[in-house]
Amino acid sequence: MTTPEIPNDESQMPQTIRSFVIRISAFVILTYPLGALGHGAEFLSAKLTLLPDAEVRLDVTADFGGNPLIADETEARKALQDPVRLRQADKLLPLTELAAPSLSQHQNWADFAPAAYLPSDTETQSHALITASWQWRSETPEIVFEMPKGRLHDVLLWTHDDADPSAPPKWMLLLAGDKSKAISVHWTPWWRRWQTVMASSLVFVLLGYFVSRNFTLRQRTL
Numbered sequence: 344m345t346t347p348e349i350p351n352d353e354s355q356m357p358q359t360i361r362s363f364v365i366r367i368s369a370f371v372i373l374t375y376p377l378g379a380l381g382h383g384a385e386f387l388s389a390k391l392t393l394l395p396d397a398e399v400r401l402d403v404t405a406d407f408g409g410n411p412l413i414a415d416e417t418e419a420r421k422a423l424q425d426p427v428r429l430r431q432a433d434k435l436l437p438l439t440e441l442a443a444p445s446l447s448q449h450q451n452w453a454d455f456a457p458a459a460y461l462p463s464d465t466e467t468q469s470h471a472l473i474t475a476s477w478q479w480r481s482e483t484p485e486i487v488f489e490m491p492k493g494r495l496h497d498v499l500l501w502t503h504d505d506a507d508p509s510a511p512p513k514w515m516l517l518l519a520g521d522k523s524k525a526i527s528v529h530w531t532p533w534w535r536r537w538q539t540v541m542a543s544s545l546v547f548v549l550l551g552y553f554v555s556r557n558f559t560l561r562q563r564t565l
Contacts, residue, residue, distance in 0.1 A: 385410055386499040386516065387426050388456045389488075393504045396531045399486065400478040401438065403427070403498070404455040408471030412496060416473065420446070422496045423475040430487040430522065441479040448473050457501050457512045484530035487523055494519040502526060 392400040403426045407419035423446070428435040438444065450470040488500060500523055501514035515523055 385412060386497045387422060389427060389498050389500045390455050391500065391502045391526065393502060393506070393526075393529055394478075395506070395529050397481045397484075397528050398478065399481055399528055400476060401427075402455055402474050402476045404452075404472050404474040405496075406452075406470060406472055416448075416471070419473045423473060425491075426475070426496065427488045427490055427498055427500070427517065430489045431483075435489055435491065438477045442477045444475045444477050446473060446475050456499075457514055481528045481530075483528075485525040485527050487525050488517065489522045490517045490519050492520040 388404045390402040390404070392402070394400060403423055405413055405419040405422050407413045407416055413419050413422060423444075425437055425439075428437055429441060430436075449472055452470055452472065455472070455474055490498060497519075498517045499514060500517055501512045503512055504510050506529060517523060
């Protein structure tokens with residue numbers, strides 16, 4: 344068993360301490376009795392919904408009504424412009440390269456955060472929330488998100504399986520420079536994808552046309 348190395352560079356210590364404190368705080372927030380939770384959310388909540396045929400939807404929500412790091416709606420919109428990125432091989436893709444985002448302003452935390460993260464009186468309290476949503480079809484059976492270094496807003500990433508809504512969500516807190524675990528999507532074999540079926544149908548139609556045309560030409564030459 345190896346002992347974790349302690350960074351020798353004193354300049355790294357504040358970041359190390361901050362990372363430790365935030366992780367402990369996230370654990371306490373997500374496991375403490377609901378009635379003890381406050382109104383505000385100090386993280387961006389990123390809900391990843393797993394849909395059929397490798398489709399995924401990422402809803403990232405910012406609370407500008409009770410987040411000390413987000414002063415107003417303008418700051419909330421800035422925080423949602425590039426909250427996390429998708430890791431593909433050796434590059435990080437901004438979400439805007441996967442799909443155009445849609446923005447909605449609402450007061451509904453219940454649909455955009457894990458149940459354990461919600462205050463007990465969340466339905467009676469008013470919220471000031473903005474959600475940015477991206478939806479795309481994954482090119483791989485697993486996806487990995489990564490937080491670029493230097494980011495101010497930490498992200499609580501959690502999954503919701505559309506095929507099994509009752510399944511408890513899995514969550515992880517991403518700090519600047521963190522990478523998520525690989526998340527499996529509902530990968531559809533290539534022979535079952537509608538694009539393949541359509542392409543195969545077109546090939547059969549064209550093949551039938553040329554066979555029929557060739558047969559007709561032969562009949563005319565006899």
